[in-house]
Amino acid sequence: MKTPSILITGATGTVGRELTRQLAEQGHAFRVMVRSLDKAEPWRSLPSAEVVMGDFEDASSLRTALQGIDRAFLLSPSSEKAEAQQLAFLEAARQTGLKHLVKLSQLAADENSPVRFLRYHAAVEKAIQQTGMEYTFLRPNLFMQGLLGFKDLIRATGQFFASAGEAPVSVIDVRDIARVALHCLTEEGHQGKTYTLTGPQALTHREMAAELSLSLGTEVRYTDVPSEEMHQGLLQAGFPEWQAAGLMEDYAHYSRQEAAFLTSAVEEITGAKPLSFRDFARDYAEAFLR
Template identity: 40%
Template sequence: MIVVTGATGGNGSEIVRLLNERGASVRGMVRDPERARGRLPAAVELVRGDFDAPETLAPAMRGAQTLMLISSADPALPDRELAAVQAAKDADIERIVKFSVIAADHEPTFGFGHWHRPVEEAIRASGLAWTFLRPNVFMQNLFWFTDPIKSDGVFGLPVGDANVSVIDTRDIAACAAAVLSEDRHDGQAYLLTGPEALSFQQQADVLSDVLGRRIHHEDITPEEHKRRLLSFGQSEAYANAELELDAELKAGELGTVSDSVKRLTGRPARSFRDFSEDFAQEFRPEVAS
């Protein structure tokens, strides 16, 4: 039995779906099982477990062998996931697969890394078997800019012309499902990236070609980007962490390309063109009927 936390989130729900397709026994840990029922495959067991109510965690994990640990990116992540690690030990979980972040293998210079690193260290020290998945920036983050891309053909980030090996979140989920379904990944940490490192203008050029209209990346200031993130409903802490990540990106630290997706799934990682073609409709202007 595999327990997946955050089972109704964007990444968690795709992991659950793929595990279910593989015929795995899956238990989704959610805050409200009744509300979650229609959002996940019928064969998936649902159980209440709330990171903010630590006493619910160990009961949600009992009887399972593997924990897929994934939670929302915010400053509470370390406390929540550290409580989950202790609960896993209390529930006799044998193995933890953690959804982490690029650069968590060293002392990071950005918030997301600071949040994930202490959890990785606690898992290493727990005595449990472990595997870490460390994805780079998500291609799907471009969805934040669907409205300006549709209306003006422009999106902005404070990253200059630096290259980044963005990854499709569907590939992250496929890697997670593969790791969770096999027993040969203990003690391994996988950097997950797309197949190439592109600047955001190069990404805009690909999207232009797919959409048949000019899309442009605008290099904006960090202050402008923070205002936009807050307008999207992101928290102050998340916005600050995102700006720290942007600074790391601008410094050229996130352009490494790995072959982990191919090694784990047996197929190449999706390219940005693949992503653009699959989700082109998300970026096309609305057509009045």
């Protein structure tokens, strides 16, 4: 196998797994960075994939993971450590001479945002720009696949909840985020670009519930709950306080209708229209029912 020149971080997660699936399907050679070899199973038998151990908390492992790599996809979870972890990766990338960094950011990233996730993403974007390294920033809206986190609740009670009010959100399918990332990692022309990625329509959570009802063949209701109730629900579900508070800031941002606009970036980059929520509800019906 040709030594891969592309490194994928966050490969075991929602976006990264889809990105590596698409890279493999198209025959691109790539390296995935995993924290534990137990998690390497999806790539072990793939001739185009190489697995390396790496942890954002361990700078020397990041340098090892980046050896010989020209382009990298940077994704880490939005935890309290995210900014420091991504800056550590950037420093390792600078030391190993990475040419082009594709960073998964978030729609409306801004250092002055009231939303902590949008502030840290903006701070990392700025640091990347300051290195002079080539970069592409992908700023997606809320992931459709996030609703899979409610599948047990939906199966048990026929409902899911949040504090989004009646605000429409131009939710995006992670398969489209992965498609865009694949283009940015494997072709020229995306350097120095910031792409805001949305789905093809903005839907309220109630409208998403109606689409899920149609697809699953059983009624799914959306229950809007006061912010404090959602916050407590997140804490009870095991989210650390920093992240739960951040998600509440995200939902306040959605309910202010700040994430309702549409962009044409997915179609411009991939040549195909973004997947609709109806496509998502159809393709994931079995995952919701399982």
